[in-house]
Every structure is written in structure tokens, then in C-alpha cells.
Amino acid sequence: MNKKKIIVPLVLLLAVAVYFVVFHKNKNLRYIPENADAVVLIDIKKVTGQYLFSLATNPSHWSGSQSKGKNSGSLKDSGIRIPDFLQIFHIKDTKFSEWYSILELKNSQKFIAFLKKQNFVDKGNNRFQKDQLFIMINGDHCVAGTSDLAFESIQKKLLKASSNSVRDADLFIHNTTGSISFISGQKIQNFSIELHDNEIEIKNNLNSEIPTIIASKLQNENHFLEVELDKENIRNFSRFFNKSMADSSQIEYFKATADLEQVSDTIISYEYDDNFNEVEKKTFQKLTQPNYTLDIKSDDPDNTWKYFQSKKWINSENQFTAIPFQPNQVSRNNDDVVIKSTRTPVSFSPPIKENYILIKNNTLLYSSLKMLSNTEKRIISDIDYVLYGNKSKDYWVKIKAKNGELPLILRW
Template identity: 25%
Template sequence: MKKFLKITAAIVILLLICYFGFFKFRQMQANNISIPVSVNSVLKINVDELYKTLALSYLKHPGQYSDTDKKGIKEKVDDLNTGLKIPANIYIYSLKGKAKTTFYSSFEIADSLAFIRFISKNAPLKLIKKDDHFFQSQDSTINVLYNKTTVALAYSPQRESVKTILTEILSLKNMVKIGDSKFSNLRNLSDHVSFQNAENLSKINFTDGKISFRNEFINKLIEPATQPQHRALNPENTVNMWLNAKYKTDLKQKNQTGSTSFLSKYNFLKFYKDYVDFEWTNTITQVDTIVGYEYNDDFERVEKKILKDRKIPSISINISADDREVSDYLKSLDFLDQSTGKISRMMIPLYQTYFKGNNGNVQLSTMQSIKPDPKRISSEDFFYFKVDFEKMFKQMSIPFITENLRSFSQLEIKAKSIGKNKIKLESELLFLNKDANALIQLLKAFRNGLQSQLNLKSSLDISINK
């Protein structure tokens, strides 16, 4: 029995070594690619890591996936019979001197006959032959150039001329190994998707029920507080947000366009000092006056005012600002009722909003009785945002937003300073379904949304034709 167990263990270990060795070899091959020397940004898609994550998710929750979802990315591409060899990592890049939205990539051709058949007849988007070994989409945004072993592709919404660059990619002219370029650190990242340019390094991962996003970037707009603080907001709120930072002087100077609204960019930057927070606690009832008209006994048209209850968000915004200066500004425009604190609907038309100001703090709120609490607590983050979609949709009926965000349960974003002019941002987007992989859910939501739009368009076309 012991001998059998030893043999079994040895076989399992050998299989694991082969498994990880296979993926390691594929990674080494994929990371040995060359890119143009003029590359200024690179997007890396880690196909093998995505495949392993999706496979593990299926093993854990097989009931969450249909037959079409059970296949990995590589299998789905293989089903198209493109004739291409799908590497462990796909690198997509943009170039200096070209539009920022023009992207390039290249792939090895595994089966030239299958590849030619695919681009000639079976591609999802019709491609037209323009020259020997050169195809374009009808709108010229997609360009394909190939030789016996490799295909180079370009996507250019601006319809730039890209054939010369594609030719250089195929001939390996003006190219450098990615390991010898300034993007060499991307090779060792195991994240599902990563992106790097001169100012950003972003990473995205798709796990069961969650999308995680990390971004380190150069900050040109704000000066985060050295020791961030914020008011203690209730974590059970529908929406919470705070920002403890100053806007740079040159940004204020660029926004010198006058506006009467206090919440306009111009006035916000004019009065704002170094702190703002926002909280949506629940839903309240606000009484609105609706003006209508009716005819009296003498058939004269007279005005009639009707009081109507309306459910609105209980919102409060607190801003570090000179409260007397803001109050005087609102009074000068006759936008503030000093006896009640009401702000004119001409300034904030959506909800009845109330003004309070004291000790360098300005509060705008849909609740008249609420009092601002100036006490603050320390935090590592100078920025925080959280929204509970489930609570939001229960409290408010917003058809368009509900339709597009109904798959999500929560979004949380944090940002901290990690050096001079450098910020680290972390966010998580949670799904209602915690068992299915987030990428699969996202693709399903996109597909269903696209299908709904097509159905709506079809219905409108039928109505118009009638």
C-alpha cells in the first residue's frame, strides 16, 4: 500500500511539474517578442492566467456556466479556426507620432491556409483585400498585413495610414526585444490585464464576483494632504465620498469662466480650500409645490398650487470654504433665503437644497434639520468613494442606470499619495453573483445590453416604417 501511495504521489508531482513547466515555457516564448522602438504605451493580456482563473472557477462552480462559457479564451479563439497561434501573453501597443487610439499587435501563423480562409471568408467583421497580403475592414479602421509566418494588425479609428508600420513590424525593422525596452517589467506581471505608459501602470484582475483595479500614476491636478483626514461617515450609507487635497493653482487659473451656480467648476474651485465630502444616507420625502391652472365659475383661468410628496435622496455635501464669503455670494444673487436657508431652485433645480455655514465649513443638504459635524479622523487615503448599488436601486427608480448596472452590488475606490506627484489608486467592483467569474459576467452584461439596443432599434424601425 505504501509503495502504491509513493508511486501515485510521484506521478502527481511529475504531472504538476509538467503542467507548470508547460505554462512557464509558454510565458518565456510569449515574452520573447519584439516591439517597435517608438512604442509609448503597452497593453498586456495574460491569456494563460485568465485561462487558469476561468478553469478554476468552473471547477468550483460548474453550475454557473453555460456550455459556451465553459471554454477558455484559447479554446474560443481556436473554435474560430483563425489559423493563429495564441500566445501566453498578447501585447498591444501604440506608437509615438501616431494617434493615441491607434493600436498595433502581431501573432504567429500556425496554419496559413486556415488563416487565409478566415480573413477572406469567416472573420466576424468583413475584410476586403486591398493588396497582396493586405486586408482592410470596410471603414478602414482595421488593417491586416501578413507573410508566411506572422500577421501584423492595426486598429485605427482615425483611419491613419498604417501599412508602412505593419511592414516594419513583419520585417522586424526598428524593433527591440520587450525585455530590453522600458516596458520590461510587464513581462513578470501575473495580472490578467496590465497597461503601462510614461505616466501610468495599471493592473486589472477578474476573479469570482469581483474586478480588482490598481493604478499608479503621475498626478498633475491636485496636492493630496500630507496627513489626510475626513469626517466619520456612516459605512452603511448608500454613497460615501471624501477628498482631502488642494487643487493646483494653474488648474484654477484655467477655469476662469464665470457661472452663477455654486457647484459649477469655476465657483467650486474659487471657494474650495482643501476638503469636500458627500454622503447619501437614505431616502426622504420632500414636499414640492406644483403650479397648475383651472377655470373658476366665471370661466376665468386662475392659478392653483398643489402640494405633492416626492421621494428624494437624503444628500449632504460638506466643503471647507469661507462660509461668510459663500453666504454673501448667494445673497448677492438673491439665491439664498436667510430665514430658512433655502437655496433658490434657479441655482440647484433638481431638489430643494438648504445652506448652512459655520467655522470655515459650508454644507449643502436636501435635509433642513441636519447639522454638520466638523470632527475628522485620520486616514491613509486622501480620496475615498463607495456606492452600494443594491441600496441605490431600492431607494430610487433610475431606469437607464438600473438597466446598465443591475449586475453590480458595490463599487469602492481608494487613493493615496506614494511620493511626490505620484498617486496609487485601488478599486473593487463587486457583482451580485459572487460565484461566476467577473469577466464572464461582464461579457454577458455587454452582450445583453447590445442585444437590447438592437431590439429597441428594430422596434423603432418597424414603428417608423408602419
């Protein structure tokens, strides 16, 4: 038999197999509720391809990766049907910290065994919890979330509905590792997520020059926190706390500089001796607190000051009580309201006339993160800085990791 007649169809079959395994994706998104106002999509096949390429080009990690897989259990063999796009959503009018996802199961009993192996606690009624991750199993589906408050409504609207609305992945993601999308009625605003060797970038304009401009201006800054925001950015961020605060206070500009310091805190308690005499007892603990200077500019500083007073944020000693880290002093100067911590003075860095938030890593930060798992602490300790930037309609976030021998996808 002619060898060419055998090789050609084999090559074609291999090409078809590679296409369906690597490139072909089911773009039907069935598990995003109608009342979702934010959606995160992760392209699982793209992430897998990126992981395999990084693994192939870093042979020093091969043995470590294999041993880790044996000890922790393989997600592929957990009973979950791995989707082409992982769908994570936030429901309107719920807490910002509440995010959910629905996965299909191939074998629910196998998945329960996997959860127990991962030290999830069985809460009864097919519900499991580990730290701040909650799982509910419903037939051949599971709902995962950072909370379980919406489990019942998700179960009724998505898992019991006879016909769920199906969305197309192209509405949210365009050939990137992932995406974050904000939904308002029929309007969808998409932000791409790109995973690089030492950083993660999130932006809505792939051609934006914001990263280069802002990063170059801030390259010599060493403070823990640097912030400079205009009125529009203040309004956007205030939505997470108080929707009316930005408009009511008439703030036009905000700048902040902060550093971290470890201080000793004295706790006084009382005990009684054998003769029932009261004895004072002092204990000491180390606390991490910020030293800061905040500058708030307003087109009507008198009204801003009155607004703060109406909220009872300024006491009789001119301390700004809305900031829990005391002591501080608040004062007015022309168009400015300035708030300064008084323990250790912090000087302002020169303004760069850009909208940005820069958070640099600091070892003192770890002591206040006791509620996080060891894995989460390890990831945070590996971050160098987080930088947000905005110019006009372009928004961008960079999570920069410390340089390491391995790319992020193998480290995290």
C-alpha cells in the same frame, strides 16, 4: 526499447510545450500610440490560467459554461489572433470616456460573421457598432473603442505607419493580472490590477496598508456615498472636470455624505377638448435622486464664495445650482461652505481623517441605468461597494463583489 529512453524526452517535450503555451509571452507591444497618456494591459495567459483553475475547482459550473459558449460563440474561433497582452489605450486631449484597442485578425470575414452573430449593427465601410462599442476593420487589423472619433487618426498613425515604435510590456506590468499606467513624457506611473475570488484591487504599492486601515474605519457605514478628501486629492479629481477649479476656489478639504431616495415627479401638460378648451393633464413618474450634505473647507472662504458666485453657481435664493439635484441650500460658517439638500436631511458621518471615496450598492441605482445592457446591469448589481483610498504616494481602489458560490471570473 528502454522505456526510460522514451519517457524522458516525452516529459521534456511536454515541459517545453507547457512553457510556450502557459508561461512564454510576447512582450512586444506594437499598438500603443506615441500620444497615449494612459494604457491598460491585460495578461491574457494569466487570466486564462486563472479561469481554467477556477473552472476546474468549480465542477458545478461546467455544464453552464459549455451551454453559454455554444449560444454566444467562441472568441477563440472568431477570427481574432488572441494576443498575450491586450493593449487598451487612451489618447491625450480626448474625452476621459474614450478608450481604444487594436487586435490582429486571422480571418476578417470570419470576424465579421462573429460580429453579426453578436448583434453588431453594420454601419458600412467595415464599421460596426453595438451599444457603446465601436469596431473598425482595416485589412488584417481591427480597432475597437468606446467611441469612433479617433479611428481615422489611429488608422493613419498605427496601421499605415511603416515602422511603429515597439514598447516592452515590462515597462507597464509585473506578473499581475493587469495594469493601469499613466504616461507623462518619459515618466510612467504603474498601478497593478489583481483579480481575486470576490474582489478586484488596483494599487501602485503592493505592500500598502491603506486597504486595512480605511476599510476597518468604514465597516459600519451604510450611506450610499461617503467622501473625505484633502487638497491634493481634490486637485487630482478636479482634472477630470475643470483643471483650474481646485486652485481658483482654494478648497483645502471636502467631505460628503449622501443617500438615495425615490421621489414622485409631476409632469404637467395641456390638451384641448372637443370645444377647444385647454385642459390640464398631470402624469407622474418615479425618479431616483440623492439627499446629501457637503462640507467644503477653504483657507479663504470669502474667496471661495466669490469664486462660486463668479461661476453663477449660487443664485439669489442661496441655492447651489452646479449640483443638478434640487432643492438645496448653501451657506457659510467660519471656514466652511456647507451645501445641504432640503428634501430629506442627511447627517454627516464622523470624519476619519483619511482620504477615501466609498460608494455602496443600492437597488435604487438600477432604475437610473437604463442606457446599460442587461449584462452590464447584472455586473453592477453584483457589486457590494467601490472604495478608493490614498495616503501619501500610495493609491488603492477596491471593487468588492457580493459573496457568491462562484468566483468573479466565472460570474462576470
